[in-house]
Amino acid sequence: MRLLYYRWEAFTKTDIEAALNRLRIPYGTFDRATSDYDLEDPVFCEQLEKAIKKGGYDVVFGVNYTHKIAEVCWRTGVPYLSWSYDSPMSYGKMAYLSVDTSHLFMFDRAEVLSTLQSCPGAHIYHLPLAVDTSRMDRYYCSAGERKKYKSDISFVGQLYSRNSDQAINFLPDYEKGFLNALKDAQFRIYGEEVISKALSDDVMKAVSTPEFMKEMGEKAIYNELADKLPFIPARALWVMMTRGITRKERILLLSLLSNHFDTALYSYDDHEVLGKVRMCGEINYTHEMPKLFKTSLINLNITLRSILTGIPQRCLDIMACQGFLLSNYQTELAEHFTDGEDCAIYTSIEEALEKCSYYMKHDIERKRIAQNGYLKVKNEFTYDERLRTIFETVGIPL
Amino acid sequence: MSRILFLRWTAANETDLEETLKSAGHSVNSLYFSSVKRGEKPEWSAEDAERTKKELRQHSCDAVFSVNCYPVPARLCRDFGIPYIGWSYDSPIGYSDTEYFTYDTTRLFLFDRRECELLKAQIPGAHLTHLPLAVNTERLSRIRYTDQDRERYHASVSFLGQLYENTLEDALKLLPPYDAGYIRALIDSQLKIYGSEIIYNALPAGFIQELSQGEFRKYLFSLYHAKGAKDVGEELPPALLWKMIMEAVTRRERLLVLSLLGRRYDTVLYSGQEHPALHMLRQPGRAEYLNEMPKVFRFSEINLNITFRSIVSGIPLRCLDIMGSGGFLLSNYQPELAEYFQDGVDCAIYTGIDEAVEKCNYYLKHESERKRIAEEGYRKVQQEFRYEDRLRKIFEITGLRWK
Numbered sequence: 001m002r003l004l005y006y007r008w009e010a011f012t013k014t015d016i017e018a019a020l021n022r023l024r025i026p027y028g029t030f031d032r033a034t035s036d037y038d039l040e041d042p043v044f045c046e047q048l049e050k051a052i053k054k055g056g057y058d059v060v061f062g063v064n065y066t067h068k069i070a071e072v073c074w075r076t077g078v079p080y081l082s083w084s085y086d087s088p089m090s091y092g093k094m095a096y097l098s099v100d101t102s103h104l105f106m107f108d109r110a111e112v113l114s115t116l117q118s119c120p121g122a123h124i125y126h127l128p129l130a131v132d133t134s135r136m137d138r139y140y141c142s143a144g145e146r147k148k149y150k151s152d153i154s155f156v157g158q159l160y161s162r163n164s165d166q167a168i169n170f171l172p173d174y175e176k177g178f179l180n181a182l183k184d185a186q187f188r189i190y191g192e193e194v195i196s197k198a199l200s201d202d203v204m205k206a207v208s209t210p211e212f213m214k215e216m217g218e219k220a221i222y223n224e225l226a227d228k229l230p231f232i233p234a235r236a237l238w239v240m241m242t243r244g245i246t247r248k249e250r251i252l253l254l255s256l257l258s259n260h261f262d263t264a265l266y267s268y269d270d271h272e273v274l275g276k277v278r279m280c281g282e283i284n285y286t287h288e289m290p291k292l293f294k295t296s297l298i299n300l301n302i303t304l305r306s307i308l309t310g311i312p313q314r315c316l317d318i319m320a321c322q323g324f325l326l327s328n329y330q331t332e333l334a335e336h337f338t339d340g341e342d343c344a345i346y347t348s349i350e351e352a353l354e355k356c357s358y359y360m361k362h363d364i365e366r367k368r369i370a371q372n373g374y375l376k377v378k379n380e381f382t383y384d385e386r387l388r389t390i391f392e393t394v395g396i397p398l
Numbered sequence: 399m400s401r402i403l404f405l406r407w408t409a410a411n412e413t414d415l416e417e418t419l420k421s422a423g424h425s426v427n428s429l430y431f432s433s434v435k436r437g438e439k440p441e442w443s444a445e446d447a448e449r450t451k452k453e454l455r456q457h458s459c460d461a462v463f464s465v466n467c468y469p470v471p472a473r474l475c476r477d478f479g480i481p482y483i484g485w486s487y488d489s490p491i492g493y494s495d496t497e498y499f500t501y502d503t504t505r506l507f508l509f510d511r512r513e514c515e516l517l518k519a520q521i522p523g524a525h526l527t528h529l530p531l532a533v534n535t536e537r538l539s540r541i542r543y544t545d546q547d548r549e550r551y552h553a554s555v556s557f558l559g560q561l562y563e564n565t566l567e568d569a570l571k572l573l574p575p576y577d578a579g580y581i582r583a584l585i586d587s588q589l590k591i592y593g594s595e596i597i598y599n600a601l602p603a604g605f606i607q608e609l610s611q612g613e614f615r616k617y618l619f620s621l622y623h624a625k626g627a628k629d630v631g632e633e634l635p636p637a638l639l640w641k642m643i644m645e646a647v648t649r650r651e652r653l654l655v656l657s658l659l660g661r662r663y664d665t666v667l668y669s670g671q672e673h674p675a676l677h678m679l680r681q682p683g684r685a686e687y688l689n690e691m692p693k694v695f696r697f698s699e700i701n702l703n704i705t706f707r708s709i710v711s712g713i714p715l716r717c718l719d720i721m722g723s724g725g726f727l728l729s730n731y732q733p734e735l736a737e738y739f740q741d742g743v744d745c746a747i748y749t750g751i752d753e754a755v756e757k758c759n760y761y762l763k764h765e766s767e768r769k770r771i772a773e774e775g776y777r778k779v780q781q782e783f784r785y786e787d788r789l790r791k792i793f794e795i796t797g798l799r800w801k
Contacts, residue, residue: 198586
């Protein structure tokens with residue numbers, strides 16, 4: 001097998017390359033960037049095709065599905081294996097999902113099922129993410145770093161202050177009430193998707209007022225097909241609303257916790273004031289974040305609500321650093337991990353506060369849980385195993 | 399032998415309860431009440447209270463029993479030091495007065511487990527036990543079915559139930575557009591979700607108070623109180639709005655399923671009122687519980703259960719009635735139904751309106767499979783949903799001797 005790895009700027013590129021090396025898979029790399037916002041990028045496609053032919057590659061592998069790569073692979077007859085860690089995926093031209101050469105591995109099982117419904121027969125598989133504990137093991141905090149990253153509770157993530165759902169205010173009262181009800185209902189529920197079921201064609205027609213469409217277009221929310229559709233696609237509205245809910249949950253929970261504990265937020269979204277939260281700005285994913293997770297007593301995961309069932313990368317990163325994870329309920333998280341044994345799970349903001357209070361007082365238990373989480377991801381969430389699964393599923397011998 | 403004072407208001411399962419108690423050798427003294435209003439604010443008149451008190455003074459008894467749970471008998475029992483047993487077959491059981499749940503003499507049994515858990519969490523010290531309903535297959539097996547019955551009650555699909563004409567959806571036009579849109583969204587989304595209830599936590603605090611203005615308040619008030627009651631501006635319970643939303647969801651689901659089926663198959667609706675929207679169905683009126691309903695269930699190829707959505711997890715009596723009569727049951731998903739029964743084995747379960755239509759289509763074409771499932775369902779309820787077993791448990795928890 002000669003593999004062409006589309007490297008892109010993915011967070012996980014180092015870990016994937018390390019795994020490819022461990023598995024002794026010879027690979028070349030292709031690093032040219034292409035924007036999700038551009039449906040077409042003929043230069044990119046031309047370059048990629050050239051690279052495939054020149055190198056004699058017989059399989060292309062990349063993180064996050066890119067329809068342009070799918071198109072090139074289909075034209076050249078080379079299998080394209082993609083493994084997503086974003087949800088929902090931005091598909092661009094969905095047609096290339098269904099071609100024989102495209103193989104898409106997605107970490108969110110619910111999204112696998114719904115995508116298969118739109119593209120029956122496509123090669124779409126469920127594959128949870130992975131983490132490289134051996135890399136995480138190599139990070140040690142100096143005394144200065146321990147001081148810098150010390151906190152009771154920490155959270156790394158966006159607040160979606162720009163792409164949130166303020167656009168809803170541009171709707172007439174009835175539609176505004178309608179969408180707010182869906183948000184309020186979804187806000188209190190984990191493990192069940194409520195909003196999309198109510199976004200019927202009639203509803204989408206009703207909300208696609210000129211003002212609202214303009215507002216959403218400006219926020220580049222449905223940029224993929226903007227200007228080309230008479231109505232806002234339900235999916236685009238749904239994505240916007242889930243961001244709004246995530247924002248609300250993150251702000252509420254962090255503010256609430258900051259009243260009781262030293263709570264630090266690492267985010268590039270740092271121009272807001274959230275209760276007594278310490279705004280710490282951005283943090284480097286590869287080299288600094290692991291040190292934070294090793295130092296902070298409790299590490300939060302508050303999943304982006306468009307990730308329906310999947311375990312976000314964040315959870316695995318935290319546990320791989322032997323950090324104690326407190327996460328919102330996610331169906332797949334609860335399947336692989338157990339609340340109180342290898343992580344902690346909350347199903348309401350009140351419960352999150354309760355659990356923080358409890359685990360702040362119970363050091364030994366907290367550390368034991370963190371250790372169990374570490375062992376579990378070390379043994380069951382490895383890149384090697386995932387990559388093997390990918391090649392096996394597609395029928396490519398290693 | 400125990401002496402039971404049975405306070406009756408003609409709930410469907412009262413006859414079977416009485417029969418089972420008597421068969422086990424207990425004496426049952428029945429007192430009938432008609433003024434008790436079902437579902438909404440229970441109004442046990444002063445006269446009813448007096449009659450009950452008189453009965454308790456004149457004839458000693460070991461326990462007072464009622465279908466559903468009421469504060470007035472509970473208080474009387476507390477005063478007399480006699481156990482009060484309430485076994486629900488509606489859910490929710492009542493909104494405001496819950497103090498009586500914690501009396502030493504009170505023992506309540508709720509067929510909806512989720513409601514039971516919620517109330518237990520809200521009211522510490524409440525004497526609540528989850529207890530699924532039952533069906534009297536002994537009585538049902540004694541019914542004689544004739545060829546005339548077969549002819550009269552035969553149908554491809556039958557449904558017994560109400561369609562709740564005077565609903566929230568009509569009243570939405572009395573509300574400001576924002577609130578109307580808000581409630582509409584809750585109805586639309588709950589309609590598509592089975593197995594969980596999403597409305598309760600979504601209703602903002604004080605929402606019902608906000609809505610309780612002008613014409614809409616008049617509408618809510620009329621649902622909550624008996625006719626002619628005077629509105630003194632009391633706070634209406636949020637649970638009332640919740641229940642009205644669930645009723646609207648139920649109505650929509652029933653209308654949709656029945657009209658889709660009615661267009662394809664010979665479908666019968668047994669209901670108190672005729673519904674012009676369902677003109678493609680046969681609508682012969684009500685079916686009497688004890689003797690007629692079993693015939694409907696036995697001679698219909700498919701019997702629908704479309705649960706009133708305020709029943710969040712429990713198995714409605716209707717499901718057990720259907721299976722106990724040897725009928726084939728197609729029901730919406732209910733968590734407890736899926737625990738005791740299995741789709742395709744002893745009943746059929748749908749989790750979406752399209753699926754309901756698909757399964758009707760399938761099972762109407764596969765007669766022997768359908769009959770096999772109905773037989774399994776009958777066997778299951780005959781063994782595991784017996785009145786005797788339930789009452790035995792009630793007696794045990796109440797501290798009475800069953801035999």
